[in-house]
Amino acid sequence: MKPHDANDEVLAPASDFQPHTDLLSDILRFVRLxxxxxxxxxxxxxxxxxxxxxxxxxxxxxxxxxxxxxxxxxxxxxxxxxxxxxxxxxxxxxxxxxxxxxxxxxxxxxxxxxxxxxxxxxxxxxxxxxxxxxxxxxxxxxxxxxxxxxxxxxxxxxxxxxxxxxxxxxxxxxxxxxxxxxxxxxxxxxxxxxxxxxxxxxxxxxxSLGPRQGWIGALADARVSRAVAEIHRDPTRNWSVEGLASVAGMSRSRFAEMFSATVGEPPLRYLHRWRLLMAFDLLRRSNLPVGEVAHAIGYESEAAFSRAYKTMFGTTPRDGRLTASG
The missing domain is CATH 2.60.120.280 (Regulatory protein AraC)
Structure with missing residues (x-):
């Protein structure tokens, strides 16, 4: 069995690991091309x-x-x-x-x-x-x-x-x-x-890209792509850096370094951002109460969700929904 981190290059060959989910399809499905x-x-x-x-x-x-x-x-x-x-x-x-x-x-x-x-x-x-x-x-x-x-x-x-x-x-x-x-x-x-x-x-x-940030950076590295795809597949899971590193087939320290270098932010911050993007989408295409949206993306507290949402989008979830419907 191939050990974790057997490849020490900055970008791992795409043949080393194959993500369970097609990350590009996942992103484009979310943005609704x-x-x-x-x-x-x-x-x-x-x-x-x-x-x-x-x-x-x-x-x-x-x-x-x-x-x-x-x-x-x-x-x-x-x-x-x-x-x-x-x-x-x-x-x-x-x-x-x-x-x-x-x-x-x-x-x-x-x-x-x-x-x-x-x-x-x-x-x-x-x-x-x-x-x-x-x-x-x-x-x-x-x-x-x-x-x-x-x-x-x-x-x-x-x-x-x-x-x-x-x-x-x-x-x-x-x-x-x-x-x-x-x-x-x-x-x-x-x-x-x-x-x-x-x-x-x-x-x-x-x-054709070299190192990039965000999901595009993840596409350039198969191991990081695998972890990002798992975040997208199961965003409400109580992910840890160790758990995501295991998905990628890497040590915790190496994974954290590689993820930040390619995606542009630490793994759990990316998870937080993805959850809020999902919330934004849910608020606009469903009639779920704000509390249920918060729970659906992994927040136990509606108040904590509202604070995080306002920090990212500059408006409360309720105000954002009113703007979208208006």
Whole structure:
């Protein structure tokens, strides 16, 4: 049997331990990812399209080259086969301005209410670039902002990243087929396919990371991921650092050090935060009394729960529920 801590590297190989629960699926299920709309773009010479801050979006480049300029970030050149995901609503521009000889057209503004165009065209002359694009959202935004905040403004997956990029492009093609057919159930099918695309993109991006904090950091280390997954699976359990270290297959001291380095906070503080995020969600999607919500996430005292909740969210559980319902 392999002893605890046999691997002394900062990041353990993913093959050493496999978490009982898929941590990424767990997080995305909690934040409730929902695909929205699909559109194809046909950009011609001089195209210059500005998207106002609205829905999160994915663009899969099918042909040609383009430049994406996200507000507050350096422009990024994309070519056929590249994929870019903007997980946070952002103001950004797609153009062929990356070419030294490009003469840009007057910008075409897409309103913040979301893209509701099936085919988006701009520019003149021959096709310069085509994309399959889609919008999506995280429905449980308020309570999970600390989780979503760990995602970058731009997730870029290069065409030659790995086999995942090919799979993402193939799945995107299915979006176009389903959208064109408009058979019964098409809206649900399109939403689910967009979900698959985003999950695959985040997974591919996460695999390429070095040390990070939060649940993204946990994804980078299989042993820590295993412990975090157990916290999510059974958050009301009276966890100790020793118990979580045993789940991870590590000594207490090594586990505590590794957890803080990858997740960005000690194990029991992460447990505390996760419980309160669950409470936030429960208060908004159920009519359970505050006391029952407190008990459901592992608090014996409603008063202690209310104090902890206010410290994290800046409002009492009751006031938070009224704000959500109003």
């Amino acid at each position: 929902k695909g929205e709309r699909v559109l194809t773009t046909r950009f011609r010479s001089g195209f210059n399209v500005e998207f106002q801050r609205g829905m999160a979006c994915i663009h899969v480049v099918q042909e040609g080259e383009l430049r994406i300029s996200v507000e507050g970030r350096a422009p990024l050149r994309l070519s056929a086969g590249d994929i870019v995901v903007l997980p946070h609503p952002a103001r950004y521009r797609l153009s062929d301005g990356g070419r030294p000889d490009a003469a840009l057209e007057a910008p075409l503004a897409i309103e913040a209410s979301g893209v509701n165009i099936s085919v988006l065209e701009h520019g003149h002359g021959a096709i310069a670039a085509r994309t399959i694009s889609a919008t999506f959202q995280f429905e449980n935004k308020g309570g999970v902002s600390p989780l979503l905040g760990l995602l970058p403004d731009v997730v870029h997956i290069a065409k030659d990243a790995d086999q995942s990029a090919v799979l993402i492009r193939d799945v995107a093609q299915f979006l176009v087929v389903e959208h064109a057919a408009q058979e019964p159930g098409a809206a649900l099918m399109i939403s689910r396919v967009i979900d698959v695309l985003i999950i695959r993109c985040i997974r591919t991006w996460a695999k």
